[in-house]
Amino acid sequence: MNTEELLLRAEEKNVKALQLLADLVRIPSLTGEEFNAQRFVADHLQKLGLEVSSWEPDVKELFDKFPHVAQYPSHWQHDLILPYRILPTYEDLIASGKIDILNYARRPNVTAIWKGFGGGRSLILNGHIDTVTIEPLDEWTHDPYGAEIEDGRMYGRGVSDMKSGIVAALMAMECLIEAGVRLRGDVIFESVVNEEHSGNGTLACVARGITADAAIITEPTKNHIRLGSAGSVCWGVKIAGRSRPTGARWSGREQNGISAIEKIPRIIDSLLAMEQKINRNCRHPHLPEQNPFSLVMGRVRGGHYDGVTASECILNGTAYFGSEVGSVQEVMAHIRTAVSEGSKTDPWLMEMPPDVFFLHHDDPCDIEEDASIIQVLSDAAEKILGHKPPRYRGTAACDMRHLINQAGIPTTVFGPGWGDQIHKPDEFMPIDSMLPAIKWCR
Numbered sequence: 522m523n524t525e526e527l528l529l530r531a532e533e534k535n536v537k538a539l540q541l542l543a544d545l546v547r548i549p550s551l552t553g554e555e556f557n558a559q560r561f562v563a564d565h566l567q568k569l570g571l572e573v574s575s576w577e578p579d580v581k582e583l584f585d586k587f588p589h590v591a592q593y594p595s596h597w598q599h600d601l602i603l604p605y606r607i608l609p610t611y612e613d614l615i616a617s618g619k620i621d622i623l624n625y626a627r628r629p630n631v632t633a634i635w636k637g638f639g640g641g642r643s644l645i646l647n648g649h650i651d652t653v654t655i656e657p658l659d660e661w662t663h664d665p666y667g668a669e670i671e672d673g674r675m676y677g678r679g680v681s682d683m684k685s686g687i688v689a690a691l692m693a694m695e696c697l698i699e700a701g702v703r704l705r706g707d708v709i710f711e712s713v714v715n716e717e718h719s720g721n722g723t724l725a726c727v728a729r730g731i732t733a734d735a736a737i738i739t740e741p742t743k744n745h746i747r748l749g750s751a752g753s754v755c756w757g758v759k760i761a762g763r764s765r766p767t768g769a770r771w772s773g774r775e776q777n778g779i780s781a782i783e784k785i786p787r788i789i790d791s792l793l794a795m796e797q798k799i800n801r802n803c804r805h806p807h808l809p810e811q812n813p814f815s816l817v818m819g820r821v822r823g824g825h826y827d828g829v830t831a832s833e834c835i836l837n838g839t840a841y842f843g844s845e846v847g848s849v850q851e852v853m854a855h856i857r858t859a860v861s862e863g864s865k866t867d868p869w870l871m872e873m874p875p876d877v878f879f880l881h882h883d884d885p886c887d888i889e890e891d892a893s894i895i896q897v898l899s900d901a902a903e904k905i906l907g908h909k910p911p912r913y914r915g916t917a918a919c920d921m922r923h924l925i926n927q928a929g930i931p932t933t934v935f936g937p938g939w940g941d942q943i944h945k946p947d948e949f950m951p952i953d954s955m956l957p958a959i960k961w962c963r
């Protein structure tokens with residue numbers, strides 16, 4: 522069967538692909554509750570006649586093998602609940618008593634292998650089955666699990682991130698298998714759990730020794746080719762105060778009641794100065810116009826009562842950074858230093874140093890633009906579109922990091938769906954982005 526016939530076959534598959542996607546979107550698979558959707562994927566792979574395995578990641582093994590990289594398992598209802606000062610550790614997880622909710626029981630990865638007949642290069646197709654919460658539910662105008670189609674868009678949680686990518690990869694394999702194509706190299710399919718705020722699903726595939734000559738993660742990229750991902754650090758600063766009611770705020774001329782809230786500006790100013798300094802000094806070789814460091818301050822909480830100085834205040838945020846800024850450990854050190862510098866401007870903060878903690882981290886990664894997988898994808902796309910798809914470096918993190926950094930596999934991210942639609946109410950996928958993804962993945 523020639524390429525034209527295969528592309529025609531892919532077109533015939535588009536209706537089935539959308540049906541399969543709708544079926545998958547209708548199975549909720551929030552982080553921590555991936556079981557039913559994984560069973561659906563495993564059933565489909567079995568029908569294709571592949572060797573399929575469903576297996577739960579081993580948390581202890583991840584920390585043993587990748588002590589700087591493994592993260593605490595996460596769960597949508599108990600997200601980022603275990604702070605750490607330097608690194609998360611298995612021992613701290615056990616000591617916290619939270620292993621009964623942060624674990625992989627009934628949360629299997631599903632992997633399958635389509636064996637080649639030998640002598641060719643192998644390829645991993647990777648996607649995550651878990652999705653973020655559907656809250657705030659009252660802001661949805663469509664059923665988050667309805668897979669409703671309106672004006673050329675399918676709506677639902679996970680439709681872009683990233684059930685459409687999983688279905689595109691499944692359909693690409695199905696087209697080839699049904700056409701009787703025999704490949705020389707192996708194709709390995711991975712549907713992983715707990716990508717959101719962890720990455721342990723893909724890391725467990727690496728720990729298991731699953732490898733290939735190249736990998737494609739079919740996360741939503743509008744069918745553009747991603748050459749790298751940012752690293753990220755979820756950080757927090759806890760500031761102490763001294764609580765006194767209104768009448769005891771001053772003792773004569775002496776300040777008695779010290780609100781933790783009145784001390785936050787010192788810390789915020791210092792953190793913002795650090796962000797500016799890094800952005801002045803770092804330039805990405807491929808993106809000289811783009812600031813490489815984003816320090817997002819997302820949340821602040823503190824105090825109990827309007828008439829009492831706040832005894833505590835917590836500032837939470839996330840830092841995103843390109844590899845040119847440095848390693849995760851270096852970024853954590855920048856945050857600690859900035860908090861410490863800010864504290865030096867205030868006698869109370871010198872006496873009561875704020876507590877800096879972290880809740881999640883992931884390393885940045887990059888793939889060389891002349892890597893074979895980039896060329897092959899680009900050429901395949903050009904045959905369909907008449908032009909090469911745009912290439913870009915991602916400003917968010919994804920599982921790409923583990924395949925590149927830990928497994929040493931040249932990996933790109935490429936898939937249907939729109940990254941700017943994810944993690945929010947009315948997540949959608951333009952249905953015409955599905956077919957190109959199936960064709961290019963083939």
Ligand SMILES: [Zn+2]
Pocket residue numbers: 649682683716740741
């Ligand atoms: Zn995703």
